[in-house]
Amino acid sequence: MIQSFDLIEELQEMYASQYGLTNFITDESGDIIMLAKGHNALFNLLLERGAVNEIIETVTKEFELSKTFFIDILPGVYACIAPVEGHPGYLLWSGVKMEPSSRDMIKNKIDHLIDDGDIDSILSQTPLFTLENKKEWLLSAKKAAKMISRLIGGGDSLFSEHLKVLQEAVKTEEGDVSRFLYSFLEKNSGIDFLGICEQRNDDLYEVSHAAGEEAKRIQGASFSPGESFLGRVLLTGEQAFWEEIEKDPKYTFFQHYHFYPKSLFCFPIQLRDGNLSLFFGGSRTSEVITDTVKDLDRNMAMLLEVVLSAESLRKENSGHLSRQSALADISMMLVSAPDLKKISYILVDISMSLVKGPFSAVMLKDSQKQKMMLVSRGDIKGEKGSYLKRAAKDYFTATSDLPPDRLVPSMKKLEGSSAIIECPLYFRGELLGLICTGTNSPVDQETEELLPFLQTLSLIAGVTLQLAGEGQENMMERKIEVLHSSIKEFDAEAYRIAEESVKIAREFTAELDISKPLIKNILIACKLHCFSHEYLAEMFPEAEFPKIVKDGTRVLAEDAAFKNEEQGIGSQIFALAVSYAKNEGDMEAVIARPYMKRIRQEFLSHLEDSKVVEQELPLEPESSHTMESKSVESTIKNHKNLSSREKEVLDLVIQGLNNKEIARELFISEHTVKNHLTKIFQKLDVPDRTQAISKVYQLTYNGSANP
Amino acid sequence: MKVSTGIRGLDKVLDGGIPQGSAIVLEGAPGTGKTTLGMQFLYKGIVDHNEPGIFFTFEEFPDQIYEDMESYGWDLKDLERKNRLRVIGISPDIFLDQMTSKDGLFEQLVREIDCRRIVIDSISLFEYLPDKTGENGRSLLYTLRNIVRKFGLTSLFIQELSSLDRRKIPFEHFIADGVIRLSLKEHMNIFRKRTLEVTKMRGTKINEGEHIYQITDKGIYLLLASQIVTDKYISDQNEKIKTGIPELDNLLGGGMAKGAVYMLDTNSKANYRHIVGAIYAERVKAGNRILSLLSSTQTVTELKALMDLYGIDIDQLAREKRLYFIEHYNRPFPAGWEGSVFHVQGMENKDYDRFLWEKCKGLVKECKENHKDWFAYYDLSTIFNERGAEYVLRSFAKETAFARSFGMTVLVLCNFKEVGEQAASFLERTSNGVFKTWVDGSYQYLQVTKSPDGQISKPYLLESIGQKPYIRLV
Amino acid sequence: MVKREHLSLEMECLTLFQSNPYLFETIQGLEKRLGRKMSDLEPILESLTAQGILQRTGEGAMAYFRYKEPAVIAEFSFTSELEPL
Structure with missing residues (x-):
């Protein structure tokens, strides 16, 4: 049930060292499932001597726990017990603190537990339990239990x-x-x-x-x-x-x-x-x-x-009942198993058995690992193999977005052989995979009829693949979030830096021409900037961002031997953002290294720009859409041919009002509005309302593109 | 070599697990959790003991099983991908055909994943299959058992059972190395009780009786009849001390655990005199320092007479300060015992508490330093009477913890019936071991219902004999 | 064409073997499991075997079918050799 022991242990350690307490987790049968962490000598002694066993048993079996509470392990010696939300019976124990006034009594009580060793030094190390810190303890235990609950199973x-x-x-x-x-x-x-x-x-x-x-x-x-x-x-x-x-x-x-x-x-x-x-x-x-x-x-x-x-x-397809239910079956199978390999098996088998050709191959991109997987049936050696490689290259290396007609299944005629069906798997314009299935005949009606069927199949497969990928990423993201929020608990300053560097890095990278995965990795690196890269690499063995933290930290540390060249753009941005955040937005103090002159310059000018925007904003109480319509507004205002009334009407059209609303707004009749519109269409050289709006946008954006 | 069943309680019942390479019949009515138990055996075998396994199902679809087992958090498909598990859907006739063919499917599968455990769900269909020689399912089953033995596979054969009161012992039970039976019983017409019983197991001691189990979200969980929570602190010491009753020592795996607290639960009719006498005498002989708290009905004179039977002169011991008494009733003690008797009559609970902590602890600690072990014989009924139930409930756990920390073995005398259910259950939980003795008809019985290492016993007859220790368990 | 009418049943068989990769079954067994006529199943199993999706072992009544995994190249690139792993 517990999916991330390592992370929970980490949390336990942090919680323990922050408050000088020892903590552990028990399950519904009172078994300790996460061993004690921490150096609270008194609690450790009591645990070691079995003095807490009875209490654990009693609390587990006889208390209905929904609240965090204190229990006295011995008179005057307190532990805090926090239920782990969403996991009935799981308890986070932390302790112990002692009442200052009960010191002598406690000393007396535990005396027999100690063979040798200094009872006074143990007691003097034990945190005090006071009215003032009681509440804080409850809250911190609750928080720790909450983070743990997110790490124990069932989170996706x-x-x-x-x-x-x-x-x-x-x-x-x-x-x-x-x-x-x-x-x-x-x-x-x-x-x-x-x-x-x-x-x-x-x-x-x-x-x-x-x-x-x-x-x-x-x-x-x-x-x-x-x-x-x-x-x-x-x-x-x-x-x-x-x-x-x-x-x-x-x-x-x-x-x-x-x-x-x-x-x-x-x-x-x-x-x-x-x-x-x-x-x-x-x-x-x-x-x-x-x-x-x-x-x-x-x-x-x-x-x-x-x-x-x-x-x-x-x-x-309402006529083809048989095909319909087949589609439902296949879809069920696809969505019941969001796993790359399984999906590819299903696709290759179905395309093969549907077309009944000599071969079928499914190529899938694994976005996390930057690798491709090929699953095939039939003979794909020789000529067909070269074709597959060409097709893959063709689809997957296309630099810009594929045109819409490339996103649907098509027939491809190969010289000297029968036709091949190419069916891309995409999701929201992003190509995830490609099915290539050989046929036994040249292009014919029969095979053509399969295309719509394949298209729907590919759509469902696309979504399923997307979900499968998200499922994989899910756990990682949760870990990242928990680590990130743990910083908040234990180091407010590091958390502030994380938040601020993420914000600035997000804004800055949006302006740059770098890939989305890289941006994502930079942002994660910022979020977790205060963890050592060794720890991150161990925790996220497959991920890219630990390397960014590693290199970026060397950049920040002025490691002279470190040559951070082109490929290290991610770590450079990380270093810039973190140093900016560390110096609380002081632009002068932003880190400078000889090899990152250019990127630093861009970073600084981005900061300048965003400052300008920030200064302008207070003058305009409304946010982005106002700015947008403002520039559109000016396009309309500056249009030479339009009368001022026509400008008013067009402005309202752009704002999304219909004729009736425009009439009401301008205190004119709907008929007059229509007349104005007709003239506006003529002057803008457009046939209708839709085109009119897009024309204004065109003018606005082209105008700003060529000042 | 024992193979863990993947169910902690069942391992205890089987004294560690199933002997490796055995073929076990697992029988039960529909809905008793046979498939779950079978899969738990394989799943835990793979995950905890690195023993790959195969599950053969004749009636279910494998994907149904994947789905069902997901509710226990077992990702079977993942284990299949890692070549540690196979869930095979197959007809019984092909299964048998392939099983007997040289280099057949069965052999291939076993070799492919280096299989150590198998489960066959279920052998019930075999009865209706004629085998090649025209004989009935019995010879098929015999062949099956021989083949799994040949491969050294630890196997569970699942057997459907529709009615529990079969008169004759089924054939399967003769050829199998063991039989585990799951039952579902109406309990007072309100709820149903699931029980597990091991009725046969070659090559291992078993804990007899019907043990209650539950199907939890982590699989099958078995509570031993009188489940105990093993006290790690004690079992770690692993030092056994004799009770003076050889049969009882055997039941306890050598004797009482040193430093453990044992409760002797007696009903009013039962005669516990010799049980206590044997243990007491044995401890004296072993050179223990002994602290006694006698009941209102048990006098020193009586104790003296009892010890005489065992050849022990407590007069001398008292004078040598090897025996100490806590006395609530101000009864006379023989001359020369003065330093050995603490009179506590009339003491407030608070003061009694302090007396225990200061006086007794000091005494025990001092001897401890001289490497002398302690034994305490403590009549809890006296404390109930003199100090009240509340006092017992409050202080007993503390006292046992104290005893444990000094390795002092304690025998506590109590009548569970008299002290009430709530107190009894508290005392039972707090003690490390419980001996129960009672009279039924004209016989007296003794049973170990709890012990620190999980050993429990069936009830034994208590027979009087003419020589030491004057009792014997039959 | 015949194959179109059989599409649904063919998908049904495919689904069965896909979701139960370790199912070993004879035609008679499949008849029971799927609740379909043996005569309908025969040509479909034939065809799936011919395409290499199923594998048939043995002869006669004891011949059984099982799912055959497709060839997988885990790290395919535009230049890799197309020899399945």
């Missing part, structure tokens, strides 16, 4: 919850999207409404599903691309998060339906037929969206994509 519940939803998603014959929305809502606090928007025949979009109290009111509401928050996502095609939205002019859309969310997110979801749907949700109580909730939102969007696309495939 979010991951398994998601897996369950996915299993449900692929299992259902009759897709009931609303049910999924409600099941998401049930499982996730922090979000209290969710919904889906779909395109209608008249090109307008409609809220087709809405779940959550009050959110029902917007069910059936329609809007055009560009209108309000949701319409904006249709234009940009990018996910968006909005906080404190009540102040935003686009808010009228919700007000109109007497719906008052405080924060909102929205994801575009590409359907198989190429159409976009929207998945949105948010909170009616919280104005901000935490990072955890953002991750959650992303995961929900990913699962919903599967639900929607499985449903659309079901609709398309």
Whole structure:
């Protein structure tokens, strides 16, 4: 059940040395499952002599523990017992402290336990139990127990919850999207409404599903691309998060339906037929969206994509009952086993038996280890082998994002042999793997018909692979978080440095052209900057960041013999961020080394820039969207051909108001608004509202790109 | 060589585990946890003892088993990937066919993972299979047992059992090296009690009786009839002292553990005189310093007479200051004993406490320095009567801890029935060992229901004999 | 074509062997486990064996099928030799 002994031991050590106490953990039968750590001589003596056994037994068997409390091991000698949350019967024992007034009595009581040895020195080392430190002890024990509870098994519940939803998603014959929305809502606090928007025949979009109290009111509401928050996502095609939205002019859309969310997110979801749907949700109580909730939102969007696309495939194939149930079977199998190897076996077998060709191969990228795995059936030597290598190179080394038509299964005709089906496995535009299956014939109708089937399969496989990867990372991330939060408990200054360096490194790396995994590693290195690299390497043997800490620490230590060249960019950024944070934001004091002149310069100018932004902010009470519309605003203002009224109308269009709302806002009729719009379209040389909005954005961004 | 079963309690029942290479029948009705026990045997064997294993299932799908066992936190698939475990789904007919073929599947599988343990779930179907020679399942089972022996595999054969009151002993029990039976019993019509009994086991001592087990979230957990929590501090010393009753010494694996506290639970009818007498005399002979607290009914004169039987002159011992008495009743003591008797009548509990700590401790400590061991004979009923139950509950644990820390072996006399259930259970927990003696009809019995190293016994008849120690266990 | 009609049953067999990599079963046994007719199963097992997904051992009524793992190259690169491990 316990997954990380080493970490728990580490925590025990830290807790012990911080407070001069000895501590250990017992389970529901009173067995000590984590041995005592710490140098509290009195407690160690009592433990050694078996004087605590009875108490452990009594407490375990006869107390119903839900609270942290003190117990007197001997009169005047106290231990603190904290239940480990979520693990009934597990107790963290720490102790002992003694009442100063009972010193003589205690001395008397323990005298017989000591054969030789100095009883007075033991007692003088024992921390005192006073009214003042009582509360602090309770709190610290509680905290330690809480961290331990996170390290003892069962922690990846979010991951398994998601897996369950996915299993449900692929299992259902009759897709009931609303049910999924409600099941998401049930499982996730922090979000209290969710919904889906779909395109209608008249090109307008409609809220087709809405779940959550009050959110029902917007069910059936329609809007055009560009209108309000949701319409904006249709234009940009990018996910968006909005906080404190009540102040935003686009808010009228919700007000109109007497719906008052405080924060909102929205994801575009590409359907198989190429159409976009929207998945949105948010909170009616919280104005901000935490990072955890953002991750959650992303995961929900990913699962919903599967639900929607499985449903659309079901609709398309409604005639082919047999194939449908086969798909459900396969999907069940895929999602029941989120493990790279297993998934690849399933894929290679299914593609092989579906196509009945001479060979099939599945190549999977392991993002953590930067390696690739190939699983195959049939003969893949010679000509076919060279083809596989070419295909892999082709797909996996593509520098930019693959164009959409490369993301669906296709037939490839090879010279002098039969056709080959190439089916990429991707998730959110990122290529995770590739299936290549040989056929026995040239391109024909029969094989073509398999492609949609394979596409859905690849989509589900993509999501499953993603989840499998997350499952692997899950444990590591939890360890990192626990270590990080343990710094907070035991070294406030180191924690401040960690927090600050993470913040500055996050901002800075976002500007640089370096890979996402590297950024992630730099940020983890900052989080755990105060641990020795040996310890980190031992704790996370597969991970990259211990090396960053190692090299970065040498940079910081002015190790003259250390040559940190190009490949050490991660450790250089780490060193910059940590030294900046250590010197409390003093730019002059930021570390300088001859080999990192350039990166230091960039770092400093980033700091300058962010300072400017910080200074400007107080003048503008509203956050990013204001800045965005401000520059868009200026684009409109500076547009030479538009009349001032037209500018006003266009401004409101951009802000996401519909015609009725614009009319109300400007005290004119809806008819007049339409007239203004027609003229605006002419002057901007665009056919409709959507294009008008994107034109303004184009002008704004091109304008800023070429000043 | 014993093989751990993966269940701590069961290992104790089997005095360490199953003899290596044995073929054991594990029988029980549906729902008794046979599959779980079987898998726990394999899982723990792999994880704790590096002994790879194979689970053959004739009726279940392996993936069902993977899933079921996940609830105990056992990741079987991971062990399969590491080539330490196989969960094989197979029909019994192919299984038998392959088992007897040279270089067949069975042999291949065993070699592939260097298998040490197997479980077959279940052999019940064999009865209905005709084997090649046309005989019935019995000869198949015989063949099976011989083959697993040939490979040196420690095996569990699971046997379905629908009714527990089979009159004749089933054939499987004759050819197997051991039989473990799981039962599910209605208990007072309220809850069901799961029990495990080892009815046969070649090559090892067994702890007889039905032991209660539970299916927990970590697998099967067995509580020995009268479960004890082993006191590490004591068993570490590992020094045994004789009781003077040879059969009792055998039951205790050589004698009482030095420094342990033993409770002699007697009911009012039982005659404990010779039990106490034998132990007391033996301790005196061994040269122990002895501290006694006699009951209101037991006088010094009586003790003297009892010791005379064993050839011991306590008069002399008292004068030599080898015996000490704590006296609550102000009874007369022979002349010359003055320095050996502490009169505590009328002492407040607080003062009595101080007396024990100061006087007795000093005494014991002093002798300890001269390498003299102590034995205490303590009538707890007296303390209950004179000082109250509350005092006993408060101080007993402390006193036993004191005794242990000085390696003082203690025999406490008490009547559990009289002191009430709550106090009895406290005393039982606090003591390291419990001997129980009682009269049933015209016989008296003695049973060890708890001991520091986990040995418990069945009830023995107590027979009077004509010479020392005047009693014998039958 | 015949194979399309059999797709569902074929996937069923595949699923069974995939999830139970250590299942050793005869056609009769599979008939019981899957609840499908032997005559329907025969061509499918035939075909899965031909593709190398299943392995058949023995002859006649005692012939049994088991899942055969695909070839795996754990560290594949664009230049590696395609000799399975």
